[in-house]
Amino acid sequence: MQDTIFQQFIRPKSLFKGDRDVLRPSYIPDVLPHREEQIDQLASVLVTALEGQRPSNILLFGKTGTGKTATIKYVGKELERATSGAGNVHFVYMNCEIVDTQYGVLQNLGNLFIHDFESRIPFTGWSTERVYHILREKIDETRRVIIIVLDEIDKLVSKSGDDVLYHLCRINEDLKNAKVSVIGISNDLKFTEFLDPRVRSSLSEEKMVFPPYNAEQLRDILSQRAKIAFDENVLEASVIPLCAALAAQEHGDARRALDLLRVAAEIAERHGLPAVAEGDVGRAKNKIELDCVTEAVRTLPLQSKLVLMGVVLNEEGGNAKLTTGDLYETYKELCQCTSVAILTQRRVTDLISELDMLGLIHARVKSFGRGGRTKEIELSVPNEEAKTTLQDDETIGQLKNYRLRYQTTLM
DNA sequence: TGTCCACTGGAAGGGAGGGCTT
């Protein structure tokens, strides 16, 4: 094989033993280290379902990567296993970041109980009230205890209010044969403040908080998965502790720790190395951060891209901090250049807030006394990265080598 | 102490676009 034209393309032996999905956060292992307490607590509440009774509604809190989703899915699996054969408990999971409207949640839930394709609830067209009616009917027909898990429930509430939760919390009053209990999962401890008091008390019959993992616990989690994912001696001794330490710094995020390990291994593999070294973890960290930025920028709507481009070009022109007014002027200029409709300043302030929430820019309200009160805006990601990704957009691409006409500097 | 600037950010509502019902 040596000296043939194929030599350079031969892929080195994979560093992964088998399925690399083991290192993805979506993988649910058979054992969840350091979540025994939470599992027991959940089991003690949900055991009621096995007796055919409605378990209390539960709210789970905890930052990202603290194992909330994995734990609840694990418990759900166990619960269904415990009832195998009888099947009198049905466990339903829904992520409210993906389905984030009232109608959407009811429609998706409803369709889980409708197996006949013809009579499925359409994704639009019906009144919410009607969808709720069907859902209630279908749930009642099951004659089971239904446990509905709403992940990222805070996203649903902040976007569409608490009407769905109100419906779901009082659905039992209208059911004759089935029983429903709701489990909400949230990153945000304070989200219940926005709920109607009746919904709040009903939903938080039981509350649980998932603490962040510390570095030691993260090491255990990584070691457990690494055993499944890699052969021995593929990881240098310092790799897992380093991944764990880096993730522990970020509020003990197990998801981040797993990503670091997986990406580090992929990098080492691509370089044809026989093992993963400490340096690969550093490279993985940079790659993950950069990928997050490019992905966030790439998927922005055009108007937001133009606003961001305004920030990028201002920074390039030496105007690193700008006000809403300045940015709006730049934005209008860019719209004219690209023949895009100009939005109002009110709308652009919302886009600025969205970019801020995505972490692409940093905008804080600042008062300049008689100079008025406005936002001070700066880019919070590398300029080059943002610009290159923005220019991949067909419309923004027209602005290559564009120099701003309007330029001011902040006092 | 009051004024005033340049906004901020809430509220209400319009209209386009998707699709169902009658």
Place this chain on the structure above:
DNA sequence: AAGCCCTCCCTTCCAGTGGACA
């Protein structure tokens, strides 16, 4: 075809505001 419903994106209107300045 007309009449609904729901969501999304956007506009219009406007009360509220932190702090420099007179």
